[in-house]
Amino acid sequence: MADKQSELKQAIKRALANKNLGKALGRFADAYLPARAKAWQGKDFFLVREEIRRAKQKTVDCLEELAEKFVASATSRGAHVFQAKDALSACQYILNLARDKGVDLVIKSKSMASEEIHLNKYLEKAGIAVTETDLGEWIIQLCGQRPSHMVMPAIHLTRQEVAEIFSREVKESLESDIPRLVKVAREQLRQKFLGAQMGVSGANVAVAETGTIFLMTNEGNARLLTTLPPIHVAIVGLEKLVERLPDAVPILEALPRCATGQQLTSYLTMITGPTKVETPEGETRLKELHIVLLDNGRRKLAADPEFNDSLRCIRCASCLNVCPVFQLLGGHVFGHIYTGGIGTILTAFFGSGQEAEDLQALCLGCQRCKEYCPAGIDIPQMILELRKRYHGGRLLPPGQRIFMEKVMPNRKLFHILLKTASRVQKPFTGGQPLIRHLPLYLKGLTEGRSLPALAQKSLRDSLGDAEEFCAGPAGQPVHHRVGFFAGCLVDFVYPEIGRAVLETLVYLGCTPVFPPGQNCCGFPAEHAGLQEAAVELARQNIKAFADANVSFVVTACPTCAVSLKKSYPKLFADDLAWLQKARELADKVVDYASFILRRLGEKDAQPACLSGEPVTYHDSCHLKRSLGVFREPRGLLQKLGAEIKEMTWPDRCCGFGGSYSIQFPELSTPILEQKINDIMSTEAKTVVTDCPGCVLQISGGLDYRNMPLRVKHTAQIVAESLKCKK
Amino acid sequence: MAAVTDAKENFALFELMATAAGAEVYRAHGLAAAKDRLVTLLKLLRPGKIVACEGGLLEKLALPAAAEQIGAALFTDRLRLHAPAADLGVSEMDLGIAETGSIAQDATDVKKRLVSTLPPVHLALLRAQAIVPTFREAILKAAEKNGPPPYWTVITGPSRTADIERVLTVGVHGPYRLLIVVVGEESEI
Numbered sequence: 001m002a003d004k005q006s007e008l009k010q011a012i013k014r015a016l017a018n019k020n021l022g023k024a025l026g027r028f029a030d031a032y033l034p035a036r037a038k039a040w041q042g043k044d045f046f047l048v049r050e051e052i053r054r055a056k057q058k059t060v061d062c063l064e065e066l067a068e069k070f071v072a073s074a075t076s077r078g079a080h081v082f083q084a085k086d087a088l089s090a091c092q093y094i095l096n097l098a099r100d101k102g103v104d105l106v107i108k109s110k111s112m113a114s115e116e117i118h119l120n121k122y123l124e125k126a127g128i129a130v131t132e133t134d135l136g137e138w139i140i141q142l143c144g145q146r147p148s149h150m151v152m153p154a155i156h157l158t159r160q161e162v163a164e165i166f167s168r169e170v171k172e173s174l175e176s177d178i179p180r181l182v183k184v185a186r187e188q189l190r191q192k193f194l195g196a197q198m199g200v201s202g203a204n205v206a207v208a209e210t211g212t213i214f215l216m217t218n219e220g221n222a223r224l225l226t227t228l229p230p231i232h233v234a235i236v237g238l239e240k241l242v243e244r245l246p247d248a249v250p251i252l253e254a255l256p257r258c259a260t261g262q263q264l265t266s267y268l269t270m271i272t273g274p275t276k277v278e279t280p281e282g283e284t285r286l287k288e289l290h291i292v293l294l295d296n297g298r299r300k301l302a303a304d305p306e307f308n309d310s311l312r313c314i315r316c317a318s319c320l321n322v323c324p325v326f327q328l329l330g331g332h333v334f335g336h337i338y339t340g341g342i343g344t345i346l347t348a349f350f351g352s353g354q355e356a357e358d359l360q361a362l363c364l365g366c367q368r369c370k371e372y373c374p375a376g377i378d379i380p381q382m383i384l385e386l387r388k389r390y391h392g393g394r395l396l397p398p399g400q401r402i403f404m405e406k407v408m409p410n411r412k413l414f415h416i417l418l419k420t421a422s423r424v425q426k427p428f429t430g431g432q433p434l435i436r437h438l439p440l441y442l443k444g445l446t447e448g449r450s451l452p453a454l455a456q457k458s459l460r461d462s463l464g465d466a467e468e469f470c471a472g473p474a475g476q477p478v479h480h481r482v483g484f485f486a487g488c489l490v491d492f493v494y495p496e497i498g499r500a501v502l503e504t505l506v507y508l509g510c511t512p513v514f515p516p517g518q519n520c521c522g523f524p525a526e527h528a529g530l531q532e533a534a535v536e537l538a539r540q541n542i543k544a545f546a547d548a549n550v551s552f553v554v555t556a557c558p559t560c561a562v563s564l565k566k567s568y569p570k571l572f573a574d575d576l577a578w579l580q581k582a583r584e585l586a587d588k589v590v591d592y593a594s595f596i597l598r599r600l601g602e603k604d605a606q607p608a609c610l611s612g613e614p615v616t617y618h619d620s621c622h623l624k625r626s627l628g629v630f631r632e633p634r635g636l637l638q639k640l641g642a643e644i645k646e647m648t649w650p651d652r653c654c655g656f657g658g659s660y661s662i663q664f665p666e667l668s669t670p671i672l673e674q675k676i677n678d679i680m681s682t683e684a685k686t687v688v689t690d691c692p693g694c695v696l697q698i699s700g701g702l703d704y705r706n707m708p709l710r711v712k713h714t715a716q717i718v719a720e721s722l723k724c725k726k
Numbered sequence: 727m728a729a730v731t732d733a734k735e736n737f738a739l740f741e742l743m744a745t746a747a748g749a750e751v752y753r754a755h756g757l758a759a760a761k762d763r764l765v766t767l768l769k770l771l772r773p774g775k776i777v778a779c780e781g782g783l784l785e786k787l788a789l790p791a792a793a794e795q796i797g798a799a800l801f802t803d804r805l806r807l808h809a810p811a812a813d814l815g816v817s818e819m820d821l822g823i824a825e826t827g828s829i830a831q832d833a834t835d836v837k838k839r840l841v842s843t844l845p846p847v848h849l850a851l852l853r854a855q856a857i858v859p860t861f862r863e864a865i866l867k868a869a870e871k872n873g874p875p876p877y878w879t880v881i882t883g884p885s886r887t888a889d890i891e892r893v894l895t896v897g898v899h900g901p902y903r904l905l906i907v908v909v910g911e912e913s914e915i
């Protein structure tokens with residue numbers, strides 16, 4: 001396993017060293033969102049997404065029934081349907097058919113299912129020639145590589161490289177002029193289209209009730225392939241089925257809009273049963289239509305409640321196009337046949353699934369993909385689930401694992417260690433501020449960013465024995481007792497953020513309560529796949545706040561908020577007594593910005609002290625995408641008089657991702673770099689964010705580059721502003 | 727009156743979207759105008775060899791005469807033999823889709839596909855009345871009689887790729903030019 005890990009590391013290194021790939025993916029990522037937004041103009045994304053979700057949920061729920069219906073209807077329309085249980089049986093069926101009919105040349109249009117079953121290799125080994133006709137796939141085939149993207153397989157190659165590849169093929173030196181290269185491909189492949197006896201395609205959707213398959217292409221290869229050769233074989237994954245024709249419509253609407261920013265691809269073909277072919281001699285005869293309905297793990301996936309949402313995937317690749325990790329690595333590293341986050345999940349089920357075991361670690365959990373997925377799939381949640389199943393904890397360095405499993409759940413020990421660490425860190429760091437003992441950000445991570453030191457005095461220590469910070473007259477109504485959940489970063493690295501939270505709560509007439517029994521929220525442990533440690537930490541926190549008798553629990557760390565609000569109830573799904581308590585806590589949890597904005601609204605006084613200071617706001621992934629909070633902090637800042645200069649993509653991940661930045665600093669750093677560039681382009685002097693992790697990452701990055709910007713948590717800005725009011 | 731405006735709006739959107747997708751849209755008010763348009767276009771395109779599907783509008787537009795006028799050889803049969811070397815394919819489509827600027831057709835007859843896929847240029851004829859507002863309507867319309875036909879096709883602009891460095895390039899496997907002549911009354915287009 002250590003070997004496999006280092007293999008992954010090596011692959012990452014190679015991908016990062018490939019400047020073409022980085023540039024191509026980066027350029028594409030920049031162009032993608034505007035093009036996509038334009039293609040969706042006049043169409044309601046959320047409505048279509050809901051339609052797809054509904055249509056495909058039926059598929060997941062009634063897979064057997066739909067498969068049966070499809071076989072019956074397609075057969076009655078004259079197609080031969082073969083149900084293949086795995087890759088081998090699918091390949092064998094196609095090979096036998098080819099042999100039977102004396103086929104020596106097979107042409108193919110783009111089909112991920114055929115790649116999944118390694119059909120080309122299988123046929124070629126048996127002496128049957130196979131030619132890919134999708135331009136990108138053909139390039140890949142000629143140079144013997146693997147596709148690097150689900151929709152754009154050759155995105156990692158430059159025109160010069162393509163010219164070289166084609167030159168070898170046509171044995172003539174070609175210039176790197178793209179229209180000319182495309183013309184060469186047209187001429188070469190036209191001969192294949194006219195000569196092949198069998199065409200193999202995939203299908204974008206298949207309709208159970210009518211036995212119909214849909215094919216979408218821009219080049220027109222699927223149209224030629226289903227028109228010229230006398231045999232057409234369509235390999236259709238079971239998950240492509242929908243029940244009725246209208247169910248297919250939202251998928252066909254979403255796919256081109258999401259995949260390439262088009263309203264529709266150049267060609268859409270709807271095939272229901274065989275049609276006639278014409279020979280050059282002028283004879284016509286009915287062609288053979290064979291549909292291979294492929295299982296290869298799909299039934300198993302449909303039966304798995306934690307993962308079966310992934311069968312709703314329509315392969316539009318939106319999730320890759322917005323994924324910060326995919327943008328750096330491409331599909332050669334982040335993926336197997338199916339790439340990116342969703343690819344990792346599908347890979348785990350289709351075929352042997354081994355590859356997914358390492359790949360899951362690459363997801364940084366930024367949640368961005370899920371926002372753009374037209375099938376409404378929660379990819380990061382499934383990756384987390386996958387990590388648990390593989391018990392990803394064992395992929396952690398042993399020291400870190402012991403720390404998370406044994407030390408953190410023991411709050412006293414954990415805190416004593418931290419206290420000691422804060423005292424001894426100086427001699428070790430040689431003046432260079434560096435955190436050594438927090439679980440999230442271990443050792444030697446100074447590449448690309450500076451790290452702050454552990455605070456000399458943690459928040460909990462600086463509060464002394466006080467647990468309550470009463471402001472107003474005694475005997476306040478209980479609903480003003482507000483619990484404060486600090487979280488490790490605020491408690492031990494940024495106590496000043498914690499103090500700002502407390503001060504502002506007091507200012508607004510609340511009685512903040514800091515239950516000392518609170519511990520790490522458990523998110524890092526859960527995300528490392530250490531379920532038991534996470535459960536133990538959750539118990540401690542639930543108890544601490546239940547005993548504190550508060551009406552709200554405010555936290556200044558969105559990750560902690562997600563943990564308390566969303567994860568805890570899931571952790572105790574099978575434990576009714578604790579589930580009840582977890583829900584009670586979850587209901588009380590509010591993120592800092594939302595809470596303060598509400599309180600300010602109640603108070604009629606409007607503190608406006610920032611006098612139009614330009615700030616830029618960075619959305620933390622968890623606050624925006626997991627909690628849906630992004631208007632509130634902006635509203636709050638504006639209320640305080642700040643002028644917000646938005647950066648491009650304020651919600652692009654800063655690359656922190658907790659322990660991710662330890663495991664993959666080589667990925668975290670370039671993601672941070674993009675963020676810094678976005679920030680610098682606004683010319684704001686202050687960066688505000690609601691997440692202490694983002695504060696750590698961004699301030700570290702700015703400091704490393706000697707940029708004189710301030711990075712502040714919203715709470716600090718509120719506190720400053722209120723002070724100036726006094 | 728409302729219906730007339732609807733038709734015009736429908737067409738306007740169709741023209742806009744089809745053009746955005748890279749097709750060239752021409753309107754012809756009535757058959758006589760369509761005939762003229764056909765001749766003008768043929769003169770511009772100067773094909774040596776034309777393949778076409780007979781029937782429908784084409785019958786009325788006297789394509790053979792137009793072809794003869796420009797000295798082109800016209801084939802309407804044995805298209806598998808002739809289409810690969812033809813310079814132009816001509817056919818009539820069943821439906822237009824305003825929302826996406828597409829044209830659609832029951833292409834169960836293989837000839838219809840041979841003329842619209844193999845030659846480098848496709849000239850499509852479309853009746854203005856056949857333009858429906860949405861993709862959804864078109865697809866359901868195609869299947870309304872006896873379920874979906876064996877081969878139904880939607881074409882949106884020319885054949886294209888962006889597979890090399892994401893540079894848009896037309897004419898990969900299908901036509902690099904798509905010309906659509908929409909025939910209708912002045913009140914429609």
Ligand code: SF4
Pocket residue numbers: 319322323324325326340341342362363364365366367368369370379380
């Ligand atoms: S959560 Fe973020 S890192 Fe993970 S797959 Fe989705 S976009 Fe990529």
Ligand code: SF4
Pocket residue numbers: 312313314315316317318319320342372373374375376377379
């Ligand atoms: S998971 Fe969603 S966004 Fe990703 S390819 Fe599938 S449908 Fe598209």
